[in-house]
Amino acid sequence: xxxxxxxxxxxxxxxxxxxxxxxxxxxxxxxxxxxxxxxxxxxxxxxxxxxxxxxxxxxxxxxxxxxxxxxxxxxxxxxxxxxxxxxxxxxxxxxxxxxxxxxxxxxxxxxxxxxxxxxxxxxxxxxxxxxxxxxxxxxxxxxxxxxxxxxxxxxxxxxxxxxxxxxxxxxxxxxxxxxxxxxxxx
Amino acid sequence: xxxxxxxxxxxxxxxxxxxxxxxxxxxxxxxxxxxxxxxxxxxxxxxxxxxxxxxxxxxxxxxxxxxxxxxxxxxxxxxxxxxxxxxxxxxxxxxxxxxxxxxxxxxxxxxxxxxxxxxxxxxxxxxxxxxxxxxxxxxxxxxxxxxxxxxxxxxxxxxxxxxxxxxxxxxxxxxxxxxxxxxxxxxxxxxxxxxxxxxxxxxxxxxxxxxxxxxxxxxxxxxxxxxxxxxxxxxxxxxxxxxxxxxxxxxxxxxxxxxxxxxxxxxxxxxxxxxxxxxxxxxxxxxxxxxxxxxxxxxxxxxxxxxxxxxxxxxxxxxxxxxxxxxxxxxxxxxxxxxxxxxxxxxxxxxx
Numbered sequence: 438x439x440x441x442x443x444x445x446x447x448x449x450x451x452x453x454x455x456x457x458x459x460x461x462x463x464x465x466x467x468x469x470x471x472x473x474x475x476x477x478x479x480x481x482x483x484x485x486x487x488x489x490x491x492x493x494x495x496x497x498x499x500x501x502x503x504x505x506x507x508x509x510x511x512x513x514x515x516x517x518x519x520x521x522x523x524x525x526x527x528x529x530x531x532x533x534x535x536x537x538x539x540x541x542x543x544x545x546x547x548x549x550x551x552x553x554x555x556x557x558x559x560x561x562x563x564x565x566x567x568x569x570x571x572x573x574x575x576x577x578x579x580x581x582x583x584x585x586x587x588x589x590x591x592x593x594x595x596x597x598x599x600x601x602x603x604x605x606x607x608x609x610x611x612x613x614x615x616x617x618x619x620x621x622x623x
Numbered sequence: 624x625x626x627x628x629x630x631x632x633x634x635x636x637x638x639x640x641x642x643x644x645x646x647x648x649x650x651x652x653x654x655x656x657x658x659x660x661x662x663x664x665x666x667x668x669x670x671x672x673x674x675x676x677x678x679x680x681x682x683x684x685x686x687x688x689x690x691x692x693x694x695x696x697x698x699x700x701x702x703x704x705x706x707x708x709x710x711x712x713x714x715x716x717x718x719x720x721x722x723x724x725x726x727x728x729x730x731x732x733x734x735x736x737x738x739x740x741x742x743x744x745x746x747x748x749x750x751x752x753x754x755x756x757x758x759x760x761x762x763x764x765x766x767x768x769x770x771x772x773x774x775x776x777x778x779x780x781x782x783x784x785x786x787x788x789x790x791x792x793x794x795x796x797x798x799x800x801x802x803x804x805x806x807x808x809x810x811x812x813x814x815x816x817x818x819x820x821x822x823x824x825x826x827x828x829x830x831x832x833x834x835x836x837x838x839x840x841x842x843x844x845x846x847x848x849x850x851x852x853x854x855x856x857x858x859x860x861x862x863x864x865x866x867x868x869x870x871x872x873x874x875x876x877x878x879x880x881x882x883x884x885x886x887x888x889x890x891x892x893x894x895x896x897x898x899x900x901x902x903x904x905x906x907x908x909x910x911x912x913x914x915x916x917x918x919x920x921x922x923x924x925x926x927x928x929x930x931x932x933x934x935x936x937x938x939x940x941x942x943x944x945x946x947x948x949x950x951x952x953x954x955x956x957x958x959x960x961x962x963x964x965x966x967x968x969x970x971x972x973x974x975x
Contacts, residue, residue, distance in 0.1 A: 534827030
């Protein structure tokens, strides 16, 4: 029997820096029950130093952590922890990510195209959940891939674009887990 | 000799990737066009000497001054790099501190001259050692089996856009011969590639070994400083021909003809007062894995309504171009006031 877990993002909005309760309180999503389903992937790579770190989270709470120079490890998170981190992403509207729309908002603010940051880290995020809903927005199966360079600079340049803050928040979540579950040196 | 070279390079064969060459920032970025030419900050189409002041705190000053000297000399050198690594090799295991001068040489290429990386970033934002190319879906080694050389195979064609500039006569980014660099000798058009070339070669050190020969283990190699990867022990001692050629091309001015009134040269100079600086070098907390970054903007030099080919670097905030160094990176400093770099001012009156 399919067990559906409903996460109410509004209850967790305080965990999502930059999110306002009024805009995110309606967001809901279903965590897939297939235990092998990858629900969140965060990979940060420096094209300059080749340093890479990643966190792959599955719907059953299995978390694979990896960082350059350390052995990969696997830890187990609670179902509540899975909901919590996905709620942080939802509160920043990352499950609605539309790269073209984000670029249009940047262009509207700047009035002209701007260059990215040379040598900035690159972050790739994958989000995958079942039904997602916020206000009039309903998505049956969320499968988002977000790939940008210089997320931290983007967050400070465009504080009004909450998706950038959300990406930085997910990186901070990954870094916290990497610190919480340190790996052995390779 | 040939056998030595081949054995040294065998491990580098077979990777998927692209080659890198002299490129300008923006060439690989929508909505800028692939044919952009980027000029140093302050250039307005008037020829002469352009002075670019750079400020850094005391900790970075000695390294900055060394990096400034390298760029002001603008010499094509060989064997300019030790412990160079290609992206495909992955990070080394050395725990040596990163070299501030090396990182500053690379970052000044972005911040002061508008140069971009010479290598291709492929699908999934994965860097490679193939030549910087726009809109390519794949690049593979050509018949010579080496990455980034002139016979690499780029897909799709038509479709992939050439953004790496090259010598029309040789398509050789690393041999340090003197020549007049302007539109008569330097190009990014595919029809200008010399016979035997399918794509521009880039300045990664494998291309250097192929073009300049292999002088044995431990001998420095030749690599463009604008290659994107800087491993912890990597040290650059000078520029390669590639970046010198590309800077000289820009300095042939808006008419792209050397020897005309709009030609210019750039004189970088350390300035003690940040208010006088065009570029500010700043230690700041960057994300883990970063060592340095530069965040310029581009301003078109074209009159309104005309195609925006020529740009100059401008600061995003209207004040100074920011060159950031990661304060959390291991730079080998024990103290934070430049003491180890020779600045003993703060100790002059202290005991014992």
